Amino acid sequence: MNIQSCVEVRNEWDIVKARQSGRNIAKELGFGTVDQARITTAISELARNIYLYAGNGEVAIERVENGGKLGLKIEASDSGPGIKDIRKVMEDGFTTSGGLGAGLPGVKRLMDEFTIDSKENEGTIITSIKWLR
């Protein structure tokens, strides 16, 4: 069984689309209500970051397996300006958009694995996994 989806993010509506498709996949994989909410929220934060900072990009969601463990992987990628100071964006309360500054450190807490790969003026790829318990 190969469960996956990829949502292009170009406007606010696509943020809703990305999180709905994330919720569907999470449900299908057997995640409980709380983890479904965590995954959906993480997707929403990542998709909004793409929309706010890069203008457009995509959110890919897929099922992953590792040594018998089943999980859901989110990959949010864009070719935007990149993140200048990754340490800074991982601080709680840091924001350049007037938001709450909860986004990326929040996503890290909501999910089990979290990596940022970003190059200035080239783009950003954020990969995050939630394992099924």
Added chain:
Amino acid sequence: MRIPILKLNQYLLITIQVDLDDKTALQFQEDLLEKIHETGAKGVVIDLTSVDMIDSFIAKVLGDVVRMSNLMGAKVVLTGIQPAVAITLIDLGIMMKNVPTALDLEQGLEKLQQELGG
């Protein structure tokens, strides 16, 4: 998309039943303040029973609309926040400080009645 705002005596009641996108959330903020102005409502209950996800943007919009309404002289109570939503908000690091809440619509109305003294 517009979120309906109902008037009941001196209160406004809103129950959010859609998956909120950013524009709808901001439109709702404006609509609610207009409605408070138009009706002179003293209290507002925003019921979130059917909301299965609140991210940092929607949390900010909700927190802001509570403070904006307070500035105008109306009290707002958020009701029906689901367990999964409460857990996710705290995970995100969003405490919704100084935002009045109640378990359900009934208790929300009671809370407003107490605060407004009758």
